[in-house]
Amino acid sequence: MDPLVASASVIAASLAVGLAAIGPGIGQGSASGKAVEGIARQPEAEGKIRGTLLLTLAFMESLTIYGLVISLVLLFANPLA
Amino acid sequence: MLSLLHFDVLPLAELEVGHHFYWHLGGLKVHGQVFMTSWFVIGLLLLVSVLATRNMQRVPKGLQNLMEYVFEFVRDIAKNQLGEKEYRPWLPFIGTLFLFIFVSNWSGALLPWHVIEIPEGELAAPTGDINTTVALALLTSLAYFYAGFKKRGLGYFAKYIEPTPILLPIAILEDFTKPLSLSFRLFGNILADELVVAVLVLLVPLFVPLPVMMLGLFTSAIQALVFATLAAAYIHEALEGHGDEGHEEHA
Amino acid sequence: MFDFDATLPLMALQFVLLTFLLNAVFFKPISKTIDERDGYIRTSKSSTAEYLKEAEKLAKQYEQELADSRKQAQQVIAQAQAEAKDSVDKQIAQAQAEAQQQREQVQKELDQQKQEAFRTLEGQVDSLSQQILGKLLGAPAA
Numbered sequence: 001m002d003p004l005v006a007s008a009s010v011i012a013a014s015l016a017v018g019l020a021a022i023g024p025g026i027g028q029g030s031a032s033g034k035a036v037e038g039i040a041r042q043p044e045a046e047g048k049i050r051g052t053l054l055l056t057l058a059f060m061e062s063l064t065i066y067g068l069v070i071s072l073v074l075l076f077a078n079p080l081a
Numbered sequence: 082m083l084s085l086l087h088f089d090v091l092p093l094a095e096l097e098v099g100h101h102f103y104w105h106l107g108g109l110k111v112h113g114q115v116f117m118t119s120w121f122v123i124g125l126l127l128l129v130s131v132l133a134t135r136n137m138q139r140v141p142k143g144l145q146n147l148m149e150y151v152f153e154f155v156r157d158i159a160k161n162q163l164g165e166k167e168y169r170p171w172l173p174f175i176g177t178l179f180l181f182i183f184v185s186n187w188s189g190a191l192l193p194w195h196v197i198e199i200p201e202g203e204l205a206a207p208t209g210d211i212n213t214t215v216a217l218a219l220l221t222s223l224a225y226f227y228a229g230f231k232k233r234g235l236g237y238f239a240k241y242i243e244p245t246p247i248l249l250p251i252a253i254l255e256d257f258t259k260p261l262s263l264s265f266r267l268f269g270n271i272l273a274d275e276l277v278v279a280v281l282v283l284l285v286p287l288f289v290p291l292p293v294m295m296l297g298l299f300t301s302a303i304q305a306l307v308f309a310t311l312a313a314a315y316i317h318e319a320l321e322g323h324g325d326e327g328h329e330e331h332a
Numbered sequence: 333m334f335d336f337d338a339t340l341p342l343m344a345l346q347f348v349l350l351t352f353l354l355n356a357v358f359f360k361p362i363s364k365t366i367d368e369r370d371g372y373i374r375t376s377k378s379s380t381a382e383y384l385k386e387a388e389k390l391a392k393q394y395e396q397e398l399a400d401s402r403k404q405a406q407q408v409i410a411q412a413q414a415e416a417k418d419s420v421d422k423q424i425a426q427a428q429a430e431a432q433q434q435r436e437q438v439q440k441e442l443d444q445q446k447q448e449a450f451r452t453l454e455g456q457v458d459s460l461s462q463q464i465l466g467k468l469l470g471a472p473a474a
Contacts, residue, residue: 054303055303055306055307055310058300058303058304058306058307059307061270061300062262062265062266062269062270062307065265065266065269065270065273066262066265066266066269068269068273069265069268069269072269072272072276073334077334077335101335106338109337109338110337110338111337111338111339111342112337112339115339115343116339116342116343116346119343119346123346123350126350126354126358127350127353127354127357130354130357130358131357133358133362134357134358134361134362134365137361137362137365139365139368139369139372141365148358148362149362149365149366152358152359152362152363152366153366156363172359172363173351173352173354173355173359174351176354176358176359177347177350177351177354177355180354181347181350207343210339211334211335211336212336212337212339212340212343213339213343215336215340216339216340216341216343216344216347217343217344217347219340219344220344220347220348
C-alpha cells in the first residue's frame with residue numbers, strides 16, 4: 001500500500017470516529033438532562049421515561065457507530081489500498 | 082488491507098478482523114464461522130421453545146414461565162408499534178428478529194467462542210458479520226413492502242408522492258437508507274463492542290475488560306430491541322400510510 | 333470485512349425458516365395457552381362475581397332476619413315490662429286501698445270510742461255537777 005494513502009486513511013479513520021462522537025455526545029447529554037428533569041417533575045413516570053430514553057440514546061449512539069463503520073472500512077477494507 | 086491490529090506477541094489474545102473460514106458450496110463462497118454460530122443460536126432457540134411448550138400448564142412454572150415472559154415482552158414490542166389490531170400476523174417476524182438478534186449478541190458476548198479453534202478466522206456473534214445484518218435488514222424491507230402491498234395494493238405507491246411529488250427522491254432514498262441504517266447500526270455496534278473488548282483484553286488480560294463487557298451486554302440487548310422496534314415501526318408506517326402520524330424518522 | 337457473498341441469501345433463507353419454525357413451536361402454542369388462561373380467568377371471574385352477588389343477597393337476608401328477630405325480642409321485652417308494671421301498679425293500688433280501708437275502719441272505731449267516752453263523760457259530768465252543786469249549796473246552808 002502507498003504509505004501516503006495508509007497514513008491518510010489512519011488520520012481519516014480517527015477523525016471519522018472523533019467527529020462523529022461530538023454531535024451524538026451533545027444530543028445524548030441534552031436528552032438525558034431533559035429526561036432527568038422529567039423524572040424529577042413526575043417520579044411516577046420514571047419507567048416510561050427510562051425506556052424511551054434508552055431507545056433514543058441507542059439511536060443517537062448509532063450515529064457515532066456510522067462513523068466507526070467508516071473508520072473500520074478505512075482501516076480494514078480500504079477501497080483505495 | 083492494513084494489518085495494524087495483528088499482534089502475535091501475546092499468546093492469550095490476538096485480533097483478527099476480516100478473516101473468514103470459507104466454505105465452498107458449488108461455485109459459491111460462504112462464511113462458515115457465521116453459519117456455525119448461527120446454527121447454534123437457532124438450535125438453542127428451537128430447543129428452549131420446544132422444551133417450554135412441550136407440556137403446557139395452566140399455571141406456568143420453570144421454563145414455561147420464562148418463555149411466557151419472553152413472549153409477552155416481544156408481543157408488547159409488536160403491540161406498541163403496530164397497535165392492537167394489526168400486530169398479530171407480524172408478531173412471529175418481529176419476535177423472531179428480536180430473539181435471534183438478542184441470543185446472537187449475547188452468545189457473542191457471553192460464550193467463549195474464541196476458545197474453539199477453526200482453521201481460519203474465529204467464531205463470533207453471527208450479528209457481527211455484515212452479511213447477517215444486511216440479510217435481516219433486507220428481510221425487514223421486504224416485510225414492510227409486503228405489508229403495504231397487502232393492505233393497500235398499488236395505492237401503496239401513493240405514499241411516495243403523497244404530501245408533494247417534490248419529495249419523491251427523498252421518499253425513494255428513504256427506502257434505501259432504512260435497511261442501510263438498520264444493518265449498519267447492528268453490525269457496527271456488535272463489531273465495535275467485540276473490538277473494544279478484544280483491544281482491552283490485548284492490553285490488560287484480567288478484570289479490566291469486565292466493565293466494558295457488561296456495557297457490551299447492555300448495548301447488545303438494546304440493539305436487539307432497537308432493531309425489532311424499528312422493524313415494527315416501519316411495517317406500521319407501511320400499513321398506515323405516510324405522514325399521517327407522528328412517527329419519528331430514523332435515518 | 334465488507335465482503336458480501338452467498339452468506340447473505342442463505343442467512344436470509346435460514347432466518348425465514350427460523351421464523352416459521354418458531355411460529356410453530358413457540359408463538360402459536362404460547363399465545364394459545366395465554367388466550368386459554370385469559371378465557372379461564374374471565375369465566376372464573378364472572379362466576380365469582382355471581383357467587384359474590386348471591387352471598388351478598390344471603391347476607392342481606394340474614395341481616396333482615398336478624399333485625400326482625402331483634403325487633404320481635406324487643407317487642408316481647410317491652411310487653412313483659414308493661415305487664416310487670418301493670419301488675420305491680422295493680423298490687424300497689426290494692427295495697428293502698430286496703431291500707432285506706434283499714435285506716436278508715438280504725439278511724440271509725442276511734443270515733444265510736446270517742447263518742448262513747450264523751451257520752452259516759454257527759455253522764456259523769458251531770459252527776460259530778462249535781463254533787464258539786466249539792467256541796468256548794470249545802471256548805472253555806474250548813
